[in-house]
Amino acid sequence: MIPYGRQDISQADIDAVIETLQSDFLTQGPAVERFETALTDYCGAAFGVAVNSATSALHIACLALELGPGDLLWTSPITFVASANCALYCGADVDFVDIDPATFNMCPRALETKLEAAQAAGRLPKVIVPVHMTGQSSDMAAIAALARKYGVRVIEDASHAIGGHYLGAPIGNCAHSDITVFSFHPVKIVTTAEGGAAMTNDGKLAERLRLFRSHGITRDPRLMTHAPDGPWYYQQVELGYNYRITDLQAALGVSQMARVDDYVARRHAIADRYDALLAGLPVLTPLRHPDGRSALHLYVIRLAPEALERPGHRAVFEGLRARGVGVNLHYIPVHTQPYYSKFGFAPGNFPASEAYYASAISLPMFPTLSEDDQRRVVDALKDTLAA
Structure with missing residues (x-):
């Protein structure tokens, strides 16, 4: 059987994982930071936060934008369920915007019509999640212009799209969005076995993404309610999750990004x-x-x-x-x-x-x-x- 998708694992990938296995860190170590740097260097975004799946990245992206009960998220019907479920995880509501039949992506004209009606009804979305279906960017310039007009935040679901470009720039540079999410599942462009990332140009959003990735816990005195009790001290300042990616996965990701x-x-x-x-x-x-x-x-x-x-x-x-x-x-x-x-x-x-x-x-x-x-x-x- 010829599969619809398959990972490509080279000897360099295997060597990178073995080297990490023989190192002092299997998780929460330097390979994660190297992977995040590889992503920001490639995409041109200021910050990258690697996590254990794109679903986790979508969830914490919504949390970072303070999506919650009473809020509304719109996405495309033609996507994996995670693009919509991330809103439900936050207690928010979900609606959809139909696709452009030619591109399979969210239709900007349908979005504009729906935003006009939503404004008249007093029920605008807080977040829009356009999906770059098959790896082809949505019309982000048009979507971003509408988002600015109506005061809506934007998360690009670029799970299919690392390595792609839009208007001459890499997808993931967040020029038209608050946050961009990637997937590194085995059938995607590059893989970390399982994994994802959230990219942003906003330092405060990156800070919140990192908090939500790891139980809402910080060791940064700037984020604490009072001075640390000592060098051992940490504080939980948010209700976060265990969405961390391992160094083994990150080492594979660094190697894959080279190709x-x-x-x-x-x-x-x-x-x-x-x-x-x-x-x-x-x-x-x-x-x-x-x-x-x-x-x-x-x-x-x-x-x-x-x-x-x-x-x-x-x-x-x-x-x-x-x-x-x-x-x-x-x-x-x-x-x-x-x-x-x-x-x-x-x-x-x-x-x-x-x-x-x-x-x-x-x-x-x-x-x-x-x-x-x-x-x-x-x-x-x-x-x-x-x-």
């Missing part, structure tokens, strides 16, 4: 080949927007109407898997999940997202995908469409 540009370049070469091989088939290949350079975490095709009619979406998906191609579907619209139905969401609420779901299939995309395997994927698709 991030190579990984993205390879993904673009694979996407170029897919585009050529799929020409003439009843499928829509993904748009690569000229405003940026996608990190291409995913290569999502959509079935054209004639393929949806026959053999049909499910038949194509199952046919590919039966032929040894491990396709996937990213994602089921969050508002259609059973858990979210109790908040009043229902099918039909966000038609562009639901139309995407009814036609989308993620083909295998990872840097070590060979040309022979890529040809197998396309041949299997041809056979399935002809069945």
